[in-house]
Amino acid sequence: MDKKQYERPIIKPLNTGLMNKFGTRTEYTALTHIEGVSVKSLLADYGSPLFVLSERKIRENYRNAKRIFETRYPKVQFAWSYKTNYLNAVCNTFHQEGSWAEVVSRFEYEKAIKNGVDGDKILFNGPDKTDSDLTLCIENNSPIHIDHLDELYRLTEIATKMDKKPRVAIRVNMDTGVYPMWDRFGFNYENGQAWDAINKIMATGKLDLVGLHCHIGTFMLTPSAYGVAASKLSDLAMSIKNKYDKSITYLDLGGGFASKNTLKGSLLPGSDSVPEIYEYAEAITTAILNAGFQPDDLPYLYLETGRALVDDAGFLLGSVISNKRLSDGRRATIMDFGVNIMFTSFWYDHKISPAQEFGQHTEDTILYGPLCMNIDVVRENITLPPLKPGEQVVVHHMGAYNISQSMQFISLRPAIVMIDTDKKVHLIKSAETLDVLEKGELLPEYLKEFSL
Amino acid sequence: MAIKKNIAISDSGFLFNPSTGDSYSLNPVGQEILKLLKEGKNDEEVIEQILENYLTDRDAVEKDLYDFKNMLENYKLTDDE
Numbered sequence: 001m002d003k004k005q006y007e008r009p010i011i012k013p014l015n016t017g018l019m020n021k022f023g024t025r026t027e028y029t030a031l032t033h034i035e036g037v038s039v040k041s042l043l044a045d046y047g048s049p050l051f052v053l054s055e056r057k058i059r060e061n062y063r064n065a066k067r068i069f070e071t072r073y074p075k076v077q078f079a080w081s082y083k084t085n086y087l088n089a090v091c092n093t094f095h096q097e098g099s100w101a102e103v104v105s106r107f108e109y110e111k112a113i114k115n116g117v118d119g120d121k122i123l124f125n126g127p128d129k130t131d132s133d134l135t136l137c138i139e140n141n142s143p144i145h146i147d148h149l150d151e152l153y154r155l156t157e158i159a160t161k162m163d164k165k166p167r168v169a170i171r172v173n174m175d176t177g178v179y180p181m182w183d184r185f186g187f188n189y190e191n192g193q194a195w196d197a198i199n200k201i202m203a204t205g206k207l208d209l210v211g212l213h214c215h216i217g218t219f220m221l222t223p224s225a226y227g228v229a230a231s232k233l234s235d236l237a238m239s240i241k242n243k244y245d246k247s248i249t250y251l252d253l254g255g256g257f258a259s260k261n262t263l264k265g266s267l268l269p270g271s272d273s274v275p276e277i278y279e280y281a282e283a284i285t286t287a288i289l290n291a292g293f294q295p296d297d298l299p300y301l302y303l304e305t306g307r308a309l310v311d312d313a314g315f316l317l318g319s320v321i322s323n324k325r326l327s328d329g330r331r332a333t334i335m336d337f338g339v340n341i342m343f344t345s346f347w348y349d350h351k352i353s354p355a356q357e358f359g360q361h362t363e364d365t366i367l368y369g370p371l372c373m374n375i376d377v378v379r380e381n382i383t384l385p386p387l388k389p390g391e392q393v394v395v396h397h398m399g400a401y402n403i404s405q406s407m408q409f410i411s412l413r414p415a416i417v418m419i420d421t422d423k424k425v426h427l428i429k430s431a432e433t434l435d436v437l438e439k440g441e442l443l444p445e446y447l448k449e450f451s452l
Numbered sequence: 453m454a455i456k457k458n459i460a461i462s463d464s465g466f467l468f469n470p471s472t473g474d475s476y477s478l479n480p481v482g483q484e485i486l487k488l489l490k491e492g493k494n495d496e497e498v499i500e501q502i503l504e505n506y507l508t509d510r511d512a513v514e515k516d517l518y519d520f521k522n523m524l525e526n527y528k529l530t531d532d533e
Contacts, residue, residue: 003504003505003506003507004505004506004507005506005507006481006506006508006512007480007481008481008512008516009478009479009481009484009485009517010479010482011467011476011478011482011520011523011527012476013474013475013476013527014474014475014476325519325522325523329523329526359479360479361478361479361482
Protein backbone atom coordinates (compact mmCIF):
# COMPACT_ATOMS: atom_id res chain seq x y z
CA MET A 1 0.00 0.00 0.00
CA ASP A 2 1.30 3.45 -0.91
CA LYS A 3 1.95 5.67 2.02
CA LYS A 4 0.01 8.90 2.34
CA GLN A 5 1.52 12.40 2.32
CA TYR A 6 2.28 13.46 5.87
CA GLU A 7 1.08 16.77 7.24
CA ARG A 8 1.71 17.97 10.77
CA PRO A 9 -1.31 17.10 13.00
CA ILE A 10 -3.52 20.11 13.55
CA ILE A 11 -6.37 20.78 15.93
CA LYS A 12 -8.03 24.10 15.47
CA PRO A 13 -10.87 25.55 17.56
CA LEU A 14 -13.92 26.57 15.58
CA ASN A 15 -15.18 29.93 16.72
CA THR A 16 -18.69 30.85 15.84
CA GLY A 17 -20.27 34.17 16.46
CA LEU A 18 -16.94 35.99 16.43
CA MET A 19 -16.26 38.74 13.95
CA ASN A 20 -14.95 37.01 10.88
CA LYS A 21 -16.30 38.89 7.91
CA PHE A 22 -13.74 37.71 5.41
CA GLY A 23 -12.96 34.23 6.62
CA THR A 24 -9.60 33.13 7.88
CA ARG A 25 -8.12 31.31 4.98
CA THR A 26 -6.40 33.57 2.50
CA GLU A 27 -4.28 31.30 0.34
CA TYR A 28 -5.98 28.77 -1.83
CA THR A 29 -3.24 27.92 -4.25
CA ALA A 30 0.42 27.15 -3.97
CA LEU A 31 2.74 29.30 -6.08
CA THR A 32 5.12 26.72 -7.47
CA HIS A 33 6.39 28.72 -10.46
CA ILE A 34 7.25 32.35 -11.14
CA GLU A 35 7.14 33.30 -14.82
CA GLY A 36 7.26 29.61 -15.66
CA VAL A 37 10.40 28.93 -13.63
CA SER A 38 10.01 26.62 -10.65
CA VAL A 39 10.55 28.10 -7.22
CA LYS A 40 12.33 24.93 -6.15
CA SER A 41 14.89 25.15 -8.95
CA LEU A 42 15.48 28.88 -8.34
CA LEU A 43 16.24 28.25 -4.68
CA ALA A 44 18.38 25.22 -5.50
CA ASP A 45 20.42 27.24 -8.01
CA TYR A 46 20.81 30.54 -6.18
CA GLY A 47 20.29 29.72 -2.52
CA SER A 48 17.60 30.67 -0.05
CA PRO A 49 16.36 33.34 0.45
CA LEU A 50 16.29 34.86 -3.02
CA PHE A 51 14.82 37.97 -4.61
CA VAL A 52 13.20 37.38 -7.98
CA LEU A 53 12.16 40.08 -10.43
CA SER A 54 9.94 39.60 -13.43
CA GLU A 55 11.08 41.66 -16.41
CA ARG A 56 7.82 40.94 -18.19
CA LYS A 57 5.81 42.37 -15.33
CA ILE A 58 7.96 45.53 -15.12
CA ARG A 59 7.52 46.19 -18.83
CA GLU A 60 3.82 45.38 -18.70
CA ASN A 61 3.25 47.73 -15.74
CA TYR A 62 5.15 50.53 -17.45
CA ARG A 63 3.38 50.14 -20.79
CA ASN A 64 0.05 49.94 -19.08
CA ALA A 65 0.62 53.14 -17.07
CA LYS A 66 2.01 54.95 -20.12
CA ARG A 67 -0.96 53.94 -22.26
CA ILE A 68 -3.41 55.02 -19.57
CA PHE A 69 -1.85 58.48 -19.24
CA GLU A 70 -1.22 58.99 -22.96
CA THR A 71 -4.80 58.20 -23.87
CA ARG A 72 -5.84 61.03 -21.57
CA TYR A 73 -3.11 63.61 -22.12
CA PRO A 74 -0.88 64.34 -25.12
CA LYS A 75 2.47 65.06 -23.46
CA VAL A 76 3.55 62.52 -20.84
CA GLN A 77 7.02 61.59 -19.64
CA PHE A 78 7.83 59.05 -16.92
CA ALA A 79 11.06 59.30 -14.91
CA TRP A 80 12.07 56.16 -13.04
CA SER A 81 12.31 56.79 -9.32
CA TYR A 82 15.75 55.38 -8.60
CA LYS A 83 15.31 55.05 -4.85
CA THR A 84 12.37 52.67 -5.30
CA ASN A 85 14.69 50.07 -6.78
CA TYR A 86 18.06 51.12 -8.09
CA LEU A 87 19.34 47.80 -9.33
CA ASN A 88 20.86 48.60 -12.70
CA ALA A 89 18.91 45.80 -14.38
CA VAL A 90 15.67 47.32 -13.13
CA CYS A 91 16.63 50.91 -14.02
CA ASN A 92 17.72 49.92 -17.50
CA THR A 93 14.53 47.98 -18.15
CA PHE A 94 12.64 51.22 -17.46
CA HIS A 95 15.11 53.24 -19.55
CA GLN A 96 14.66 50.82 -22.44
CA GLU A 97 10.95 51.49 -22.20
CA GLY A 98 11.61 55.22 -22.51
CA SER A 99 11.60 56.27 -18.88
CA TRP A 100 13.95 59.06 -17.76
CA ALA A 101 15.59 59.02 -14.31
CA GLU A 102 14.52 60.71 -11.10
CA VAL A 103 17.17 60.80 -8.40
CA VAL A 104 17.51 62.16 -4.88
CA SER A 105 21.20 61.76 -4.16
CA ARG A 106 24.61 62.05 -5.77
CA PHE A 107 25.21 58.33 -6.01
CA GLU A 108 21.83 57.79 -7.64
CA TYR A 109 22.69 60.59 -10.07
CA GLU A 110 26.01 58.96 -10.89
CA LYS A 111 24.29 55.61 -11.31
CA ALA A 112 21.89 57.14 -13.85
CA ILE A 113 24.77 58.71 -15.79
CA LYS A 114 26.64 55.39 -15.66
CA ASN A 115 23.55 53.61 -16.94
CA GLY A 116 23.70 55.92 -19.95
CA VAL A 117 20.91 58.38 -19.20
CA ASP A 118 21.56 61.83 -20.71
CA GLY A 119 22.07 64.52 -18.09
CA ASP A 120 19.10 66.55 -19.33
CA LYS A 121 16.86 63.55 -18.71
CA ILE A 122 17.77 63.18 -15.02
CA LEU A 123 15.54 65.04 -12.58
CA PHE A 124 17.36 65.83 -9.33
CA ASN A 125 15.04 66.02 -6.32
CA GLY A 126 15.57 66.11 -2.59
CA PRO A 127 16.63 68.44 0.18
CA ASP A 128 20.32 67.49 0.18
CA LYS A 129 22.19 68.72 -2.87
CA THR A 130 25.75 69.85 -2.27
CA ASP A 131 27.46 72.62 -4.22
CA SER A 132 29.30 69.95 -6.12
CA ASP A 133 26.00 68.19 -6.96
CA LEU A 134 24.48 71.44 -8.18
CA THR A 135 27.57 72.23 -10.27
CA LEU A 136 27.42 68.80 -11.88
CA CYS A 137 23.72 69.24 -12.65
CA ILE A 138 24.38 72.63 -14.24
CA GLU A 139 27.18 71.18 -16.38
CA ASN A 140 24.94 68.32 -17.50
CA ASN A 141 21.86 70.53 -18.00
CA SER A 142 19.85 68.38 -15.56
CA PRO A 143 16.62 69.86 -14.20
CA ILE A 144 17.17 70.74 -10.54
CA HIS A 145 14.08 70.61 -8.35
CA ILE A 146 14.71 73.21 -5.66
CA ASP A 147 13.60 72.18 -2.19
CA HIS A 148 14.27 75.23 -0.01
CA LEU A 149 15.37 78.87 -0.11
CA ASP A 150 18.93 78.13 0.97
CA GLU A 151 19.30 75.88 -2.03
CA LEU A 152 17.77 78.55 -4.26
CA TYR A 153 20.30 81.15 -3.10
CA ARG A 154 23.25 78.75 -3.33
CA LEU A 155 22.23 77.67 -6.80
CA THR A 156 21.85 81.29 -7.94
CA GLU A 157 25.34 82.01 -6.65
CA ILE A 158 26.89 78.96 -8.35
CA ALA A 159 25.09 79.70 -11.63
CA THR A 160 26.34 83.28 -11.55
CA LYS A 161 29.91 82.08 -11.00
CA MET A 162 29.62 79.54 -13.81
CA ASP A 163 27.85 82.08 -16.01
CA LYS A 164 25.21 79.51 -16.87
CA LYS A 165 21.45 79.49 -16.58
CA PRO A 166 20.46 76.15 -14.97
CA ARG A 167 17.08 74.60 -15.69
CA VAL A 168 15.11 74.48 -12.46
CA ALA A 169 11.75 73.57 -11.02
CA ILE A 170 10.51 74.29 -7.54
CA ARG A 171 9.00 71.66 -5.36
CA VAL A 172 5.62 72.75 -4.10
CA ASN A 173 3.84 71.25 -1.11
CA MET A 174 0.16 71.78 -0.55
CA ASP A 175 -3.01 70.78 1.18
CA THR A 176 -4.72 68.24 -1.04
CA GLY A 177 -7.27 67.24 1.57
CA VAL A 178 -5.43 64.15 2.75
CA TYR A 179 -3.66 63.43 5.99
CA PRO A 180 -0.75 63.57 6.63
CA MET A 181 0.08 66.63 4.59
CA TRP A 182 3.64 66.44 3.35
CA ASP A 183 4.88 69.93 4.03
CA ARG A 184 8.50 69.19 4.91
CA PHE A 185 9.67 69.20 1.29
CA GLY A 186 9.56 72.23 -0.94
CA PHE A 187 7.63 75.48 -0.70
CA ASN A 188 4.08 75.71 0.55
CA TYR A 189 1.33 76.70 -1.86
CA GLU A 190 -1.32 77.95 0.53
CA ASN A 191 0.83 80.37 2.54
CA GLY A 192 2.40 81.90 -0.54
CA GLN A 193 5.95 80.49 -0.11
CA ALA A 194 5.82 78.84 -3.51
CA TRP A 195 4.68 81.97 -5.31
CA ASP A 196 7.33 83.92 -3.41
CA ALA A 197 10.06 81.49 -4.54
CA ILE A 198 8.83 81.74 -8.14
CA ASN A 199 8.98 85.54 -8.00
CA LYS A 200 12.52 85.39 -6.60
CA ILE A 201 13.62 83.09 -9.43
CA MET A 202 11.96 85.24 -12.08
CA ALA A 203 13.30 88.48 -10.58
CA THR A 204 16.98 87.48 -10.65
CA GLY A 205 16.79 86.01 -14.15
CA LYS A 206 19.70 83.74 -13.24
CA LEU A 207 17.72 80.51 -13.32
CA ASP A 208 15.51 79.13 -16.04
CA LEU A 209 12.26 78.11 -14.37
CA VAL A 210 11.09 75.23 -16.56
CA GLY A 211 8.94 73.20 -14.22
CA LEU A 212 6.80 72.89 -11.15
CA HIS A 213 7.05 69.78 -9.03
CA CYS A 214 5.07 68.23 -6.22
CA HIS A 215 4.97 64.90 -4.48
CA ILE A 216 1.96 64.88 -2.25
CA GLY A 217 2.54 61.67 -0.31
CA THR A 218 3.20 57.99 -0.52
CA PHE A 219 0.84 55.04 -1.00
CA MET A 220 -1.95 57.51 -1.72
CA LEU A 221 -5.34 55.84 -1.63
CA THR A 222 -7.26 58.93 -2.72
CA PRO A 223 -6.87 59.71 -6.44
CA SER A 224 -8.82 62.96 -6.09
CA ALA A 225 -5.91 64.39 -4.05
CA TYR A 226 -3.86 64.29 -7.25
CA GLY A 227 -6.58 66.28 -8.97
CA VAL A 228 -6.23 68.98 -6.29
CA ALA A 229 -2.43 68.91 -6.65
CA ALA A 230 -2.58 69.18 -10.43
CA SER A 231 -5.03 72.10 -10.16
CA LYS A 232 -2.79 73.96 -7.74
CA LEU A 233 0.35 73.41 -9.86
CA SER A 234 -1.59 74.49 -12.95
CA ASP A 235 -2.77 77.57 -11.11
CA LEU A 236 0.84 78.53 -10.35
CA ALA A 237 1.81 77.88 -13.97
CA MET A 238 -1.05 80.11 -15.19
CA SER A 239 -0.01 82.86 -12.76
CA ILE A 240 3.55 82.70 -14.14
CA LYS A 241 2.16 82.94 -17.66
CA ASN A 242 -0.01 85.91 -16.76
CA LYS A 243 2.63 87.83 -14.84
CA TYR A 244 5.80 87.01 -16.78
CA ASP A 245 4.43 85.73 -20.10
CA LYS A 246 6.49 82.58 -19.54
CA SER A 247 5.20 79.10 -20.29
CA ILE A 248 6.17 76.39 -17.89
CA THR A 249 7.59 73.39 -19.77
CA TYR A 250 6.43 70.70 -17.37
CA LEU A 251 4.33 69.90 -14.36
CA ASP A 252 5.84 67.05 -12.37
CA LEU A 253 3.24 65.28 -10.23
CA GLY A 254 5.86 63.12 -8.52
CA GLY A 255 5.04 59.64 -7.31
CA GLY A 256 2.99 58.09 -4.54
CA PHE A 257 0.57 55.87 -6.46
CA ALA A 258 -0.22 52.87 -4.29
CA SER A 259 0.73 49.32 -5.22
CA LYS A 260 -1.47 46.30 -4.51
CA ASN A 261 0.14 45.58 -1.16
CA THR A 262 -2.07 45.51 1.94
CA LEU A 263 -1.38 48.19 4.51
CA LYS A 264 -1.42 46.98 8.10
CA GLY A 265 -4.77 47.66 9.69
CA SER A 266 -6.68 48.03 6.45
CA LEU A 267 -10.06 46.35 6.29
CA LEU A 268 -9.67 45.00 2.78
CA PRO A 269 -6.67 43.48 1.03
CA GLY A 270 -4.71 45.81 -1.27
CA SER A 271 -6.00 44.02 -4.34
CA ASP A 272 -9.52 45.17 -3.44
CA SER A 273 -8.90 48.57 -1.92
CA VAL A 274 -6.10 50.23 -3.90
CA PRO A 275 -7.13 52.57 -6.74
CA GLU A 276 -6.24 51.61 -10.30
CA ILE A 277 -3.71 53.74 -12.22
CA TYR A 278 -6.45 55.10 -14.48
CA GLU A 279 -8.15 56.68 -11.47
CA TYR A 280 -5.02 58.70 -10.69
CA ALA A 281 -4.59 59.48 -14.39
CA GLU A 282 -8.16 60.65 -14.73
CA ALA A 283 -7.85 62.99 -11.74
CA ILE A 284 -4.53 64.48 -12.86
CA THR A 285 -5.17 64.93 -16.56
CA THR A 286 -8.68 66.29 -16.10
CA ALA A 287 -7.36 68.94 -13.72
CA ILE A 288 -4.60 70.05 -16.10
CA LEU A 289 -6.78 70.01 -19.19
CA ASN A 290 -9.40 72.11 -17.44
CA ALA A 291 -6.91 74.60 -15.99
CA GLY A 292 -7.08 77.04 -18.90
CA PHE A 293 -3.85 76.33 -20.81
CA GLN A 294 -3.95 77.14 -24.52
CA PRO A 295 -4.07 73.86 -26.47
CA ASP A 296 -0.68 74.55 -28.08
CA ASP A 297 0.80 75.60 -24.76
CA LEU A 298 0.00 72.56 -22.62
CA PRO A 299 2.83 71.68 -20.27
CA TYR A 300 4.42 68.24 -20.28
CA LEU A 301 3.20 65.97 -17.53
CA TYR A 302 6.11 64.30 -15.76
CA LEU A 303 5.51 61.34 -13.47
CA GLU A 304 7.95 59.79 -11.03
CA THR A 305 5.93 56.65 -10.41
CA GLY A 306 7.98 54.01 -8.61
CA ARG A 307 6.15 51.65 -6.30
CA ALA A 308 3.10 51.10 -8.53
CA LEU A 309 5.33 50.05 -11.45
CA VAL A 310 7.67 47.62 -9.73
CA ASP A 311 6.16 46.30 -6.51
CA ASP A 312 4.28 43.36 -8.01
CA ALA A 313 7.22 42.51 -10.27
CA GLY A 314 9.30 41.53 -7.23
CA PHE A 315 9.10 38.35 -5.15
CA LEU A 316 11.07 37.06 -2.21
CA LEU A 317 11.50 33.31 -2.01
CA GLY A 318 12.47 31.70 1.25
CA SER A 319 12.40 28.54 3.33
CA VAL A 320 11.12 27.43 6.71
CA ILE A 321 13.79 27.01 9.38
CA SER A 322 11.62 25.72 12.19
CA ASN A 323 8.22 25.64 13.82
CA LYS A 324 7.56 26.29 17.45
CA ARG A 325 4.69 26.81 19.84
CA LEU A 326 4.62 30.02 21.87
CA SER A 327 3.69 30.06 25.53
CA ASP A 328 0.13 31.12 24.76
CA GLY A 329 -0.36 28.24 22.33
CA ARG A 330 0.15 30.27 19.15
CA ARG A 331 2.00 28.60 16.33
CA ALA A 332 5.21 30.36 15.26
CA THR A 333 7.22 29.63 12.16
CA ILE A 334 10.78 30.85 11.68
CA MET A 335 11.70 31.73 8.12
CA ASP A 336 15.15 32.27 6.65
CA PHE A 337 14.33 35.86 5.61
CA GLY A 338 13.82 38.70 8.03
CA VAL A 339 13.09 42.39 8.29
CA ASN A 340 16.61 43.33 7.24
CA ILE A 341 15.61 42.48 3.67
CA MET A 342 11.89 43.15 4.14
CA PHE A 343 11.75 46.71 5.31
CA THR A 344 8.18 47.04 4.05
CA SER A 345 6.96 44.36 6.47
CA PHE A 346 6.80 47.18 9.02
CA TRP A 347 3.82 48.66 7.20
CA TYR A 348 2.43 45.93 4.96
CA ASP A 349 0.83 42.58 5.64
CA HIS A 350 2.59 40.91 2.76
CA LYS A 351 0.80 38.18 0.89
CA ILE A 352 2.73 34.95 1.37
CA SER A 353 2.03 31.77 -0.60
CA PRO A 354 3.39 28.29 0.08
CA ALA A 355 5.54 27.13 -2.82
CA GLN A 356 4.35 23.52 -2.66
CA GLU A 357 0.95 21.85 -2.70
CA PHE A 358 -0.81 21.70 0.65
CA GLY A 359 -3.93 20.29 2.26
CA GLN A 360 -7.08 22.10 3.20
CA HIS A 361 -6.21 22.63 6.85
CA THR A 362 -4.63 25.85 7.99
CA GLU A 363 -3.33 27.36 11.19
CA ASP A 364 -3.02 30.89 12.48
CA THR A 365 0.68 31.49 12.59
CA ILE A 366 3.12 34.22 13.48
CA LEU A 367 6.00 34.40 11.03
CA TYR A 368 9.40 35.32 12.40
CA GLY A 369 12.59 36.08 10.52
CA PRO A 370 15.94 34.47 11.35
CA LEU A 371 17.47 37.47 13.12
CA CYS A 372 18.22 37.17 16.81
CA MET A 373 16.25 40.35 17.44
CA ASN A 374 12.77 40.72 18.84
CA ILE A 375 11.72 43.12 16.07
CA ASP A 376 12.17 40.49 13.41
CA VAL A 377 8.52 39.75 12.71
CA VAL A 378 7.58 39.16 9.09
CA ARG A 379 3.84 38.71 9.67
CA GLU A 380 2.18 39.18 13.05
CA ASN A 381 -0.69 36.93 12.08
CA ILE A 382 -1.18 34.88 8.96
CA THR A 383 -3.25 31.86 8.11
CA LEU A 384 -1.07 29.24 6.48
CA PRO A 385 -1.11 25.49 6.02
CA PRO A 386 1.35 23.63 8.24
CA LEU A 387 4.85 24.10 6.83
CA LYS A 388 7.71 21.73 7.51
CA PRO A 389 11.32 22.84 7.92
CA GLY A 390 12.82 23.21 4.45
CA GLU A 391 9.50 23.89 2.76
CA GLN A 392 9.35 27.05 0.74
CA VAL A 393 7.22 30.15 0.46
CA VAL A 394 6.89 33.09 -1.90
CA VAL A 395 6.38 36.63 -0.59
CA HIS A 396 4.51 38.81 -3.09
CA HIS A 397 4.81 42.50 -3.93
CA MET A 398 8.41 42.89 -2.89
CA GLY A 399 9.77 44.92 -5.83
CA ALA A 400 9.55 48.38 -4.29
CA TYR A 401 11.90 49.70 -1.60
CA ASN A 402 12.84 46.35 -0.05
CA ILE A 403 15.98 45.90 -2.12
CA SER A 404 17.16 49.51 -1.89
CA GLN A 405 16.41 49.66 1.84
CA SER A 406 17.83 46.25 2.70
CA MET A 407 20.80 45.98 5.03
CA GLN A 408 23.34 43.44 6.16
CA PHE A 409 22.10 43.28 9.70
CA ILE A 410 22.94 39.89 11.25
CA SER A 411 22.19 38.24 7.90
CA LEU A 412 23.98 39.09 4.68
CA ARG A 413 21.87 40.09 1.72
CA PRO A 414 20.77 37.35 -0.69
CA ALA A 415 21.20 37.03 -4.43
CA ILE A 416 18.80 38.72 -6.82
CA VAL A 417 17.73 37.26 -10.15
CA MET A 418 15.65 38.60 -12.99
CA ILE A 419 13.58 36.34 -15.22
CA ASP A 420 13.52 37.74 -18.72
CA THR A 421 10.63 37.65 -21.16
CA ASP A 422 11.88 34.32 -22.57
CA LYS A 423 11.80 32.75 -19.08
CA LYS A 424 15.59 32.82 -18.87
CA VAL A 425 17.00 33.49 -15.40
CA HIS A 426 19.75 36.12 -15.03
CA LEU A 427 21.71 36.68 -11.85
CA ILE A 428 21.64 40.47 -11.44
CA LYS A 429 23.23 40.70 -7.99
CA SER A 430 25.29 38.04 -6.26
CA ALA A 431 24.62 36.97 -2.71
CA GLU A 432 26.82 38.95 -0.37
CA THR A 433 29.83 37.56 1.42
CA LEU A 434 31.80 38.76 4.42
CA ASP A 435 34.18 40.54 2.01
CA VAL A 436 31.34 42.74 0.79
CA LEU A 437 30.40 43.60 4.35
CA GLU A 438 33.96 44.47 5.34
CA LYS A 439 34.81 46.39 2.18
CA GLY A 440 36.11 49.78 3.19
CA GLU A 441 36.55 48.79 6.81
CA LEU A 442 39.98 49.61 8.27
CA LEU A 443 41.47 48.01 11.36
CA PRO A 444 44.14 50.08 13.13
CA GLU A 445 47.42 48.14 13.37
CA TYR A 446 47.49 48.15 17.18
CA LEU A 447 44.10 46.40 17.35
CA LYS A 448 45.15 43.43 15.26
CA GLU A 449 46.76 41.37 18.01
CA PHE A 450 45.14 40.01 21.13
CA SER A 451 45.37 37.00 23.38
CA LEU A 452 42.45 35.40 25.15
CA MET B 453 -2.46 10.66 28.36
CA ALA B 454 -6.15 9.77 28.25
CA ILE B 455 -8.51 11.52 25.92
CA LYS B 456 -11.84 12.47 27.45
CA LYS B 457 -14.25 9.66 26.82
CA ASN B 458 -17.26 11.80 25.96
CA ILE B 459 -15.79 13.75 23.08
CA ALA B 460 -17.23 12.99 19.67
CA ILE B 461 -15.20 12.88 16.46
CA SER B 462 -16.85 12.74 13.06
CA ASP B 463 -15.35 11.03 10.01
CA SER B 464 -14.59 14.39 8.45
CA GLY B 465 -12.44 15.53 11.38
CA PHE B 466 -15.01 17.52 13.33
CA LEU B 467 -14.56 17.23 17.08
CA PHE B 468 -17.18 18.15 19.64
CA ASN B 469 -16.61 18.45 23.36
CA PRO B 470 -20.07 18.09 25.00
CA SER B 471 -18.87 19.21 28.42
CA THR B 472 -17.91 22.68 27.16
CA GLY B 473 -19.79 22.97 23.88
CA ASP B 474 -16.54 23.74 22.05
CA SER B 475 -15.89 22.33 18.63
CA TYR B 476 -12.68 21.84 16.71
CA SER B 477 -11.49 20.75 13.31
CA LEU B 478 -8.72 18.23 12.79
CA ASN B 479 -6.66 17.45 9.73
CA PRO B 480 -6.37 13.76 8.73
CA VAL B 481 -3.13 13.14 10.66
CA GLY B 482 -4.54 14.88 13.73
CA GLN B 483 -7.69 12.81 13.41
CA GLU B 484 -5.76 9.57 13.21
CA ILE B 485 -3.54 10.38 16.17
CA LEU B 486 -6.52 11.38 18.27
CA LYS B 487 -8.29 8.15 17.37
CA LEU B 488 -5.22 6.11 18.40
CA LEU B 489 -4.86 8.03 21.66
CA LYS B 490 -8.56 7.51 22.36
CA GLU B 491 -8.06 3.79 21.88
CA GLY B 492 -5.48 4.00 24.63
CA LYS B 493 -2.37 3.56 22.48
CA ASN B 494 0.85 4.83 23.96
CA ASP B 495 3.20 7.26 22.20
CA GLU B 496 5.37 4.53 20.71
CA GLU B 497 2.38 2.73 19.25
CA VAL B 498 1.02 5.97 17.81
CA ILE B 499 4.35 6.81 16.20
CA GLU B 500 4.67 3.32 14.71
CA GLN B 501 1.20 3.51 13.28
CA ILE B 502 1.80 6.93 11.70
CA LEU B 503 5.14 5.82 10.26
CA GLU B 504 3.41 2.85 8.73
CA ASN B 505 0.70 4.94 7.06
CA TYR B 506 2.52 8.14 6.08
CA LEU B 507 5.62 9.27 4.22
CA THR B 508 7.61 10.83 7.02
CA ASP B 509 10.35 10.16 9.55
CA ARG B 510 10.38 9.31 13.25
CA ASP B 511 11.89 12.65 14.37
CA ALA B 512 9.17 14.67 12.69
CA VAL B 513 6.37 12.50 14.09
CA GLU B 514 7.81 12.48 17.59
CA LYS B 515 8.15 16.25 17.65
CA ASP B 516 4.70 16.80 16.16
CA LEU B 517 3.07 14.31 18.52
CA TYR B 518 4.55 16.07 21.51
CA ASP B 519 3.25 19.40 20.24
CA PHE B 520 -0.15 17.96 19.34
CA LYS B 521 -0.60 16.43 22.79
CA ASN B 522 0.24 19.77 24.33
CA MET B 523 -2.49 21.37 22.29
CA LEU B 524 -5.00 18.69 23.38
CA GLU B 525 -4.17 19.46 26.99
CA ASN B 526 -4.33 23.13 26.27
CA TYR B 527 -7.86 22.71 24.88
CA LYS B 528 -8.75 20.55 27.92
CA LEU B 529 -9.60 17.49 25.86
CA THR B 530 -7.69 15.16 28.16
CA ASP B 531 -8.60 13.61 31.48
CA ASP B 532 -6.40 14.44 34.45
CA GLU B 533 -5.18 11.22 35.87
